Amino acid sequence: MLGMDAQPSKTTLIHRGKRIEVRSGSTLRDAIRKAGFSPEAVLAAKDGELITDDRILLPGDEIQLVAVISGG
């Protein structure tokens, strides 16, 4: 039987207003890839400050992804 903490811990990525839940504990770079984005095409910010993608995601983190590629 599963214990009280069986619910996997989640981190939220926010991209153009859309919230995407990912599993905590991985690197931000892996999470960006798993969410279907290229790490080369986004920047990540936490609490308004840019962070590098080697950061290990913690439960409850909210990471804003900023798209950087324009096609004009």
Next chain:
Amino acid sequence: MRCRTCGAPAAINMRQHKLALCRAHYVDWIPEQTERAIEHYRMFTRGEKLLVAVSGGKDSLALWDVLHRLGYGADGIYIDLGIDAGIGYSAKSRALCEQFASARGLQLQVVSVPGAYGSSIPDVAKQSVRGRRKPCSVCGLVKRHIMNRVCREQGYAALATGHNLDDEAAVLLHNAMTWSGGYLVRQAPVLAATRPGLARKVKPFCRIYERETAAYTLMQKIEYIYDECPYATGSSTLYYKELLNRMEEDRPGAKLQFYLAFLQAKDQGLFAPGASGESELHDCPQCGQPTSAPGKCAFCRLWENIPPVAPSPGLGPEKEPGDAGEETS
């Protein structure tokens, strides 16, 4: 990851340079790199007056900010294309450029396409063969014409654009896929003014990744238009940028190497003389701007059948009382 310079938590990691920096050191690193490119490609000198083409996007505003911080005399030009698309795209981007210029005491010239020529870009595109499917080609033609005219008439030494490494690499890949010799020969960080009436064009960000210009803009807290141009969806530029980013993920530095190796190969004679296939230029009999087309230039022909206002060759930039762009020198 830590800043290589001071050991503080890094705000950005540039894998192609094996370099991580904190905010404070990054916002100085970008102007240093820009200055290096300006000097390396002999783009312009501090005594020369520049015109920066600004769109309200991250690259052009970052470039204007960097040139200003480096002490270059640079005015801005914003071309209001009259694009609304339900989101007030042009109005928003124009306001951001005006706000940027006003906060720094910089001169911004605004040229309104609907105001000066009587039709917005989407409207004129719909009525022309060139823009019937998508207005991007018409948009490029109109912008190039206006920027060249303002630059030439007002004696600017060069027109600086915010093209970054991703822009340059995407165009290069696109042209290499079709072996478009003429375009490949002409692609360079500096496009010389090869004849009177043609403005010198420079791209000081040509070695800086798009991700880096975006990071600079965010770190400098420059407000820019985040929305993509409504007509850019599905553009070939986006497609090639995505392809290049897939390569970059596996091989950091792939985009930079692709572009720099191309420039080097070109310098070493990759293309035979005359490979550009460039026809001789002459002055358009209507507006006086250089053109390779027989007779009138493509810009003047574009407006010929568009009601209600015909183009006026001598039409100056839009002047607004109290606007930061009212004075130009």
